[in-house]
Amino acid sequence: EVQLVESGGGLVQPGGTLRISCAASGFSFSNYWMYWVRQAPGQGPVWVSRITPDGSDTRYADSVTGRFTISRDNAKNTLYLQMHSLRADDTAIYYCLRLAPVPSWGQGTLVTVSS
Amino acid sequence: VMTQTPPSLSVTPGQPASISCKSSQSLLYSDGKTYLSWYLQKSGQPPQLLIYEVSNRFAGVPDRFSGSGSGTDFTLKISRVEAEDVGIYYCMQNVGLPLTFGGGTKVEIK
Numbered sequence: 001e002v003q004l005v006e007s008g009g010g011l012v013q014p015g016g017t018l019r020i021s022c023a024a025s026g027f028s029f030s031n032y033w034m035y036w037v038r039q040a041p042g043q044g045p046v047w048v049s050r051i052t053p054d055g056s057d058t059r060y061a062d063s064v065t066g067r068f069t070i071s072r073d074n075a076k077n078t079l080y081l082q083m084h085s086l087r088a089d090d091t092a093i094y095y096c097l098r099l100a101p102v103p104s105w106g107q108g109t110l111v112t113v114s115s
Numbered sequence: 116v117m118t119q120t121p122p123s124l125s126v127t128p129g130q131p132a133s134i135s136c137k138s139s140q141s142l143l144y145s146d147g148k149t150y151l152s153w154y155l156q157k158s159g160q161p162p163q164l165l166i167y168e169v170s171n172r173f174a175g176v177p178d179r180f181s182g183s184g185s186g187t188d189f190t191l192k193i194s195r196v197e198a199e200d201v202g203i204y205y206c207m208q209n210v211g212l213p214l215t216f217g218g219g220t221k222v223e224i225k
Contacts, residue, residue, distance in 0.1 A: 044205060047214035059212050095161060099209045103152050108161050
Protein backbone atom coordinates (compact mmCIF):
# COMPACT_ATOMS: atom_id res chain seq x y z
CA GLU A 1 0.00 0.00 0.00
CA VAL A 2 1.29 3.44 -0.97
CA GLN A 3 1.90 5.62 2.06
CA LEU A 4 3.03 9.24 2.11
CA VAL A 5 3.60 10.80 5.52
CA GLU A 6 4.45 14.49 5.75
CA SER A 7 6.15 16.04 8.75
CA GLY A 8 8.04 19.13 9.84
CA GLY A 9 5.28 21.72 9.70
CA GLY A 10 4.79 24.30 12.41
CA LEU A 11 4.68 27.96 13.32
CA VAL A 12 7.36 30.16 11.78
CA GLN A 13 7.83 33.91 11.72
CA PRO A 14 7.60 35.91 8.50
CA GLY A 15 10.95 35.81 6.75
CA GLY A 16 11.80 32.54 8.44
CA THR A 17 12.87 29.16 7.13
CA LEU A 18 11.37 25.69 7.40
CA ARG A 19 11.98 22.29 5.86
CA ILE A 20 9.17 19.81 5.55
CA SER A 21 9.53 16.15 4.68
CA CYS A 22 7.49 13.36 3.15
CA ALA A 23 8.34 9.77 4.00
CA ALA A 24 7.27 7.36 1.27
CA SER A 25 6.63 3.65 1.57
CA GLY A 26 4.86 0.86 -0.23
CA PHE A 27 6.39 1.58 -3.63
CA SER A 28 9.74 2.07 -5.36
CA PHE A 29 10.15 5.73 -4.48
CA SER A 30 13.18 6.27 -6.73
CA ASN A 31 11.11 5.48 -9.83
CA TYR A 32 8.49 8.16 -9.44
CA TRP A 33 8.03 11.85 -10.08
CA MET A 34 6.88 13.55 -6.88
CA TYR A 35 4.94 16.73 -6.19
CA TRP A 36 4.10 19.21 -3.48
CA VAL A 37 0.64 20.80 -3.39
CA ARG A 38 -0.60 23.23 -0.74
CA GLN A 39 -4.00 24.32 0.45
CA ALA A 40 -4.49 27.58 2.29
CA PRO A 41 -7.30 27.78 4.83
CA GLY A 42 -10.67 27.81 3.12
CA GLN A 43 -9.12 27.64 -0.34
CA GLY A 44 -8.65 24.97 -2.99
CA PRO A 45 -5.43 23.04 -3.56
CA VAL A 46 -2.61 24.72 -5.50
CA TRP A 47 0.43 23.10 -7.07
CA VAL A 48 3.79 24.13 -5.59
CA SER A 49 6.59 22.02 -7.04
CA ARG A 50 7.63 18.86 -8.90
CA ILE A 51 10.78 16.75 -9.02
CA THR A 52 11.87 13.98 -11.39
CA PRO A 53 12.82 10.51 -10.11
CA ASP A 54 16.56 11.19 -10.05
CA GLY A 55 16.17 14.74 -8.79
CA SER A 56 17.81 16.25 -11.85
CA ASP A 57 14.86 18.41 -12.88
CA THR A 58 12.70 20.55 -10.64
CA ARG A 59 9.84 22.95 -11.35
CA TYR A 60 8.10 25.54 -9.22
CA ALA A 61 5.00 27.68 -9.13
CA ASP A 62 5.78 31.35 -9.77
CA SER A 63 4.69 32.23 -6.23
CA VAL A 64 7.51 30.17 -4.66
CA THR A 65 10.27 30.35 -7.28
CA GLY A 66 13.52 31.50 -5.72
CA ARG A 67 12.27 30.84 -2.19
CA PHE A 68 11.42 27.12 -2.12
CA THR A 69 13.60 24.15 -3.09
CA ILE A 70 12.31 20.65 -3.68
CA SER A 71 14.69 17.74 -3.24
CA ARG A 72 14.71 14.04 -2.52
CA ASP A 73 16.83 11.36 -0.93
CA ASN A 74 16.08 8.13 -2.74
CA ALA A 75 18.15 6.13 -0.27
CA LYS A 76 15.87 7.33 2.52
CA ASN A 77 12.65 7.28 0.45
CA THR A 78 12.06 10.86 1.47
CA LEU A 79 10.91 14.00 -0.33
CA TYR A 80 11.73 17.45 1.01
CA LEU A 81 10.60 21.03 0.59
CA GLN A 82 12.99 23.67 1.88
CA MET A 83 11.19 26.97 2.35
CA HIS A 84 12.92 30.33 2.80
CA SER A 85 11.67 33.91 3.17
CA LEU A 86 8.31 32.64 4.30
CA ARG A 87 5.34 34.97 4.04
CA ALA A 88 1.91 35.00 5.60
CA ASP A 89 0.40 33.81 2.32
CA ASP A 90 2.52 30.64 2.49
CA THR A 91 0.33 29.52 5.40
CA ALA A 92 -1.25 26.27 4.26
CA ILE A 93 -1.42 22.53 4.62
CA TYR A 94 1.32 21.07 2.44
CA TYR A 95 0.69 17.71 0.79
CA CYS A 96 3.11 15.45 -1.04
CA LEU A 97 1.75 13.54 -4.00
CA ARG A 98 2.60 10.71 -6.30
CA LEU A 99 0.43 10.95 -9.41
CA ALA A 100 1.13 7.83 -11.42
CA PRO A 101 -0.10 5.25 -12.00
CA VAL A 102 -2.83 6.18 -9.50
CA PRO A 103 -2.81 9.50 -7.64
CA SER A 104 -1.86 9.25 -3.96
CA TRP A 105 -1.83 12.05 -1.39
CA GLY A 106 -0.37 12.24 2.07
CA GLN A 107 -2.29 13.52 5.09
CA GLY A 108 -0.49 16.87 4.94
CA THR A 109 1.52 19.02 7.32
CA LEU A 110 0.40 22.47 8.45
CA VAL A 111 2.74 25.40 7.98
CA THR A 112 1.70 28.61 9.71
CA VAL A 113 3.60 31.82 9.00
CA SER A 114 2.80 34.42 11.64
CA SER A 115 4.46 36.71 14.13
CA VAL B 116 -7.57 26.73 -16.35
CA MET B 117 -10.12 24.31 -14.92
CA THR B 118 -13.67 25.65 -14.72
CA GLN B 119 -15.86 23.65 -12.36
CA THR B 120 -19.61 24.08 -12.04
CA PRO B 121 -21.79 24.49 -10.14
CA PRO B 122 -19.99 26.01 -7.14
CA SER B 123 -22.53 24.45 -4.82
CA LEU B 124 -25.24 21.80 -4.82
CA SER B 125 -27.98 20.99 -2.37
CA VAL B 126 -29.27 17.49 -2.98
CA THR B 127 -32.04 15.36 -1.51
CA PRO B 128 -30.76 11.96 -0.36
CA GLY B 129 -31.34 9.33 -3.01
CA GLN B 130 -31.37 11.88 -5.82
CA PRO B 131 -28.64 12.16 -8.49
CA ALA B 132 -26.04 14.90 -8.72
CA SER B 133 -23.72 16.00 -11.49
CA ILE B 134 -20.61 18.20 -11.49
CA SER B 135 -18.94 19.59 -14.60
CA CYS B 136 -15.28 20.36 -15.15
CA LYS B 137 -14.06 22.10 -18.29
CA SER B 138 -10.41 22.54 -19.18
CA SER B 139 -8.97 25.32 -21.31
CA GLN B 140 -6.80 22.74 -23.06
CA SER B 141 -7.06 19.09 -23.98
CA LEU B 142 -6.10 16.72 -21.18
CA LEU B 143 -5.29 13.90 -23.61
CA TYR B 144 -1.63 13.01 -23.34
CA SER B 145 0.59 11.47 -26.00
CA ASP B 146 0.37 8.08 -24.25
CA GLY B 147 -3.35 7.98 -25.04
CA LYS B 148 -4.44 8.57 -21.46
CA THR B 149 -6.44 11.55 -20.23
CA TYR B 150 -5.20 12.86 -16.91
CA LEU B 151 -8.28 14.13 -15.16
CA SER B 152 -9.15 13.02 -11.64
CA TRP B 153 -11.89 13.78 -9.12
CA TYR B 154 -11.57 14.20 -5.35
CA LEU B 155 -13.87 14.62 -2.39
CA GLN B 156 -12.60 16.64 0.53
CA LYS B 157 -14.51 16.17 3.73
CA SER B 158 -14.17 18.70 6.52
CA GLY B 159 -10.76 18.60 8.14
CA GLN B 160 -9.45 15.85 5.87
CA PRO B 161 -7.15 15.72 2.86
CA PRO B 162 -8.73 15.27 -0.56
CA GLN B 163 -9.64 11.64 -1.17
CA LEU B 164 -9.40 10.17 -4.64
CA LEU B 165 -12.65 9.09 -6.24
CA ILE B 166 -11.92 8.81 -9.97
CA TYR B 167 -8.68 8.90 -11.99
CA GLU B 168 -8.02 9.04 -15.73
CA VAL B 169 -11.56 10.31 -16.32
CA SER B 170 -13.50 7.18 -15.48
CA ASN B 171 -11.46 4.77 -13.34
CA ARG B 172 -13.03 4.39 -9.94
CA PHE B 173 -10.44 4.16 -7.17
CA ALA B 174 -10.43 1.07 -4.95
CA GLY B 175 -13.20 1.15 -2.38
CA VAL B 176 -15.13 4.01 -3.98
CA PRO B 177 -18.84 3.17 -4.20
CA ASP B 178 -20.16 2.48 -7.67
CA ARG B 179 -22.68 5.31 -7.35
CA PHE B 180 -19.75 7.55 -8.35
CA SER B 181 -18.89 7.64 -12.04
CA GLY B 182 -16.78 9.82 -14.28
CA SER B 183 -17.05 10.54 -17.96
CA GLY B 184 -15.85 12.90 -20.65
CA SER B 185 -13.02 13.47 -23.04
CA GLY B 186 -10.70 16.15 -24.31
CA THR B 187 -11.73 19.24 -22.40
CA ASP B 188 -15.16 18.41 -20.93
CA PHE B 189 -15.67 16.10 -17.99
CA THR B 190 -18.45 15.12 -15.60
CA LEU B 191 -18.68 13.47 -12.21
CA LYS B 192 -22.02 11.86 -11.47
CA ILE B 193 -23.40 10.54 -8.23
CA SER B 194 -26.31 8.28 -9.04
CA ARG B 195 -27.94 8.45 -5.60
CA VAL B 196 -26.50 10.93 -3.14
CA GLU B 197 -26.02 9.72 0.42
CA ALA B 198 -25.39 11.72 3.58
CA GLU B 199 -21.72 10.67 3.63
CA ASP B 200 -21.17 12.32 0.24
CA VAL B 201 -21.17 15.85 1.68
CA GLY B 202 -18.02 17.88 1.21
CA ILE B 203 -16.18 19.75 -1.50
CA TYR B 204 -15.51 18.04 -4.81
CA TYR B 205 -12.49 19.03 -6.92
CA CYS B 206 -11.35 18.06 -10.37
CA MET B 207 -7.62 18.09 -11.11
CA GLN B 208 -5.61 17.83 -14.29
CA ASN B 209 -2.08 16.44 -14.35
CA VAL B 210 -1.43 16.29 -18.07
CA GLY B 211 1.20 18.95 -17.53
CA LEU B 212 2.52 21.65 -15.23
CA PRO B 213 1.22 23.53 -13.46
CA LEU B 214 -1.14 20.96 -12.00
CA THR B 215 -4.46 22.75 -11.84
CA PHE B 216 -7.63 22.25 -9.90
CA GLY B 217 -11.22 23.22 -10.43
CA GLY B 218 -12.62 25.81 -8.05
CA GLY B 219 -14.57 23.17 -6.15
CA THR B 220 -18.23 22.21 -5.75
CA LYS B 221 -19.67 22.18 -2.27
CA VAL B 222 -22.27 19.44 -1.90
CA GLU B 223 -24.72 19.52 0.95
CA ILE B 224 -27.74 17.45 1.82
CA LYS B 225 -31.21 18.97 1.87
